[in-house]
Amino acid sequence: MTEVELVGNALCLDFANSTNWRPVAQRDWLASPAGAVTWARAVGHPVDDDPSLRFTLPVARDLREAVFRVFQPLAHGERPSPDDLDIVHAAYAEGVARGRFVDDGATFRLSWTDPQTLRVLLWDVAASAVGLLTQGPLHRLGECASCPWLFLDTSKNGRRRWCSMATCGSRDKARRYHAAHGPGGEAERP
Numbered sequence: 665m666t667e668v669e670l671v672g673n674a675l676c677l678d679f680a681n682s683t684n685w686r687p688v689a690q691r692d693w694l695a696s697p698a699g700a701v702t703w704a705r706a707v708g709h710p711v712d713d714d715p716s717l718r719f720t721l722p723v724a725r726d727l728r729e730a731v732f733r734v735f736q737p738l739a740h741g742e743r744p745s746p747d748d749l750d751i752v753h754a755a756y757a758e759g760v761a762r763g764r765f766v767d768d769g770a771t772f773r774l775s776w777t778d779p780q781t782l783r784v785l786l787w788d789v790a791a792s793a794v795g796l797l798t799q800g801p802l803h804r805l806g807e808c809a810s811c812p813w814l815f816l817d818t819s820k821n822g823r824r825r826w827c828s829m830a831t832c833g834s835r836d837k838a839r840r841y842h843a844a845h846g847p848g849g850e851a852e853r854p
């Protein structure tokens with residue numbers, strides 16, 4: 665299995681990027697319990713592969729698409745629909761209602777009694793989305809120039825174009841090279 669790529673610079677954006685294409689994915693970490701377990705581990709949130717996981721997967725995919733529909737227009741200076749914002753809000757509210765504050769020393773954080781579940785990871789994703797929505801920097805949101813991946817541009821000059829130079833960046837450059845220098849086959853998507 666290929667490695668999980670985390671290029672979003674925010675948990676909610678990496679979550680949106682857990683599928684490689686829309687509307688039909690060629691690779692989707694949330695398509696199976698095993699994929700979800702691998703993805704969750706990659707973001708430092710180990711999830712148990714118990715029977716509840718299979719039931720939470722469709723919920724996870726719905727939240728993921730709502731998160732994408734919220735941040736994708738924002739990456740282009742447009743506004744998301746209130747319905748999609750409501751979906752993110754509902755997931756956030758559900759998490760906050762079931763969590764409790766734990767003293768972390770310098771700050772407090774929300775904690776849940778069953779942290780090994782995918783449901784808790786979804787609450788963390790929703791909290792990440794709410795943090796980005798309320799605190800920004802929304803003007804640093806971007807969508808890759810050649811795939812539907814979202815990212816927070818943390819570069820100094822703020823001119824990041826691709827999800828990653830290793831995949832889409834180099835492929836785009838090769839495509840433009842071939843377009844300018846003769847025949848070349850259609851490049852593969854990530």
Ligand SMILES: [Zn+2]
Binds near residue numbers: 810812827832
């Ligand atoms: Zn890309």
